[in-house]
Amino acid sequence: xxxxxxxxxxxxxxxERAHVFHSWSAQASVDPIMMxxxxxxxxxxxxxxxxxxxxxxxxxxxIGHQHPRVVAAIREQAEALCTISPAFGxxxxxxxxxxxxxxxxxxxxxxxxxxxxxxxxxxxxxMARLHTGRTKVMSQYRSYHGAxxxxxxxxxxxxRWANEFAPAGVVHFFGPFLYRSHFxxxxxxQECERALAHLEELIAFEGPGTIAAIILETVPGTxxxxxxxxxxxxxxxxxxxxxGIVMILDEVMAGFGRTGSWFxxxxxxxxxDLITFAKGVxxxxxxxxxxxxxxAIAADFDERPYPGGLTxxxxxxxxxxxVATIDAMRDERIVENAARxxxxxxxxxxxxxxxxxxxxxxxxxxxxxxxxxxxxxRETREPLAPYGGTSAPVAxxxxxxxxxxxxxxxxxxxxxxxxxxVITEDExxxxxxxxxxxxxxADAATV
Numbered sequence: 001x002x003x004x005x006x007x008x009x010x011x012x013x014x015x016e017r018a019h020v021f022h023s024w025s026a027q028a029s030v031d032p033i034m035m036x037x038x039x040x041x042x043x044x045x046x047x048x049x050x051x052x053x054x055x056x057x058x059x060x061x062x063i064g065h066q067h068p069r070v071v072a073a074i075r076e077q078a079e080a081l082c083t084i085s086p087a088f089g090x091x092x093x094x095x096x097x098x099x100x101x102x103x104x105x106x107x108x109x110x111x112x113x114x115x116x117x118x119x120x121x122x123x124x125x126x127m128a129r130l131h132t133g134r135t136k137v138m139s140q141y142r143s144y145h146g147a148x149x150x151x152x153x154x155x156x157x158x159x160r161w162a163n164e165f166a167p168a169g170v171v172h173f174f175g176p177f178l179y180r181s182h183f184x185x186x187x188x189x190q191e192c193e194r195a196l197a198h199l200e201e202l203i204a205f206e207g208p209g210t211i212a213a214i215i216l217e218t219v220p221g222t223x224x225x226x227x228x229x230x231x232x233x234x235x236x237x238x239x240x241x242x243x244g245i246v247m248i249l250d251e252v253m254a255g256f257g258r259t260g261s262w263f264x265x266x267x268x269x270x271x272x273d274l275i276t277f278a279k280g281v282x283x284x285x286x287x288x289x290x291x292x293x294x295x296a297i298a299a300d301f302d303e304r305p306y307p308g309g310l311t312x313x314x315x316x317x318x319x320x321x322x323v324a325t326i327d328a329m330r331d332e333r334i335v336e337n338a339a340r341x342x343x344x345x346x347x348x349x350x351x352x353x354x355x356x357x358x359x360x361x362x363x364x365x366x367x368x369x370x371x372x373x374x375x376x377x378r379e380t381r382e383p384l385a386p387y388g389g390t391s392a393p394v395a396x397x398x399x400x401x402x403x404x405x406x407x408x409x410x411x412x413x414x415x416x417x418x419x420x421x422v423i424t425e426d427e428x429x430x431x432x433x434x435x436x437x438x439x440x441x442a443d444a445a446t447v
Contacts (some may be wrong), residue, residue, distance in 0.1 A: 118146025261340030
């Protein structure tokens, strides 16, 4: 991208290039768009170019950019008290915990606050290990749980490989994914049955009495947005109950309206023991995450100290933003909007694109949480980019969409269509039209 034209913005761009060490990047190739503002489903750069944000940044601005109620809540809290030690109480933290617990299933009354999703996963695993007295944790290969020491080893994708410095007692398994089935299944029912049999066998070989927890993204996000088949989560719940294993559901990306319900697991009729959250709880306006804890696990620490903590746990600005976000989502029926836009616009629109574009092997998702699986050949389902990498055609789709005024989320051979939960029908249709044109780049690379 060219440097911004405005001298002050150009100076900021040069400072960014010179001094900011970017995540997941070879530093010499970093060339960021310098963003200046946003509102609702749009952002704009320092040159005033507007973009429809179909990425929700990192799938976190569920309530959209610069929601006035959330901005006002942060401003009001900043004027009263910017920060306080977590050893003290504060009204915004108490109110945020009460609202979050009120959204959770019955029997989950306590919330431990962190600064983000990875720390939430770290603490959920710690709680499970302390509760069970066991060490091992099982997670799926197609997953992402964060980049802190335990969370990155729970992660199933390639980013784990360079970070396996020490054993963390993690065992990976294959979850259900019918389009690229590990189990040679031909129906959702077969995929569910065989995936559960695979997990049950691994539990037996690892030793049920050694396994503290099974952690799953309710709907795997970065790994490909693969809603589990009916019955799968209930089957995992049954296995956990049978062997005294803690069930952790990672709702960091899927939670707070993204799938068209407050939590994605509500659509599957299961109740986990621990729930991790972050991103959507306050749309990332101020960093915040946490763990919702079952009463049985919370009771372990009624008389003994919990051996964990964070300097900024339940930070006043972050929790004030969460209270305002949850209240606005309720009052403005934002979760319901996500469900409606998904069912009435994105699902039919993306499936229609799949019919017309040979590069789309599968469109899958729920709510405002969708992925296009791009392929070279629909018959062989060969991905349009290698596992752990990218390709010129996939990157070309993203570049073409950006040139046309839309931001997409790309991972390997997939394009993720994940707009804010507040997106309007007209904006969603505009995004589909831009995507329609951009996919010509991928189509040219198909067999």
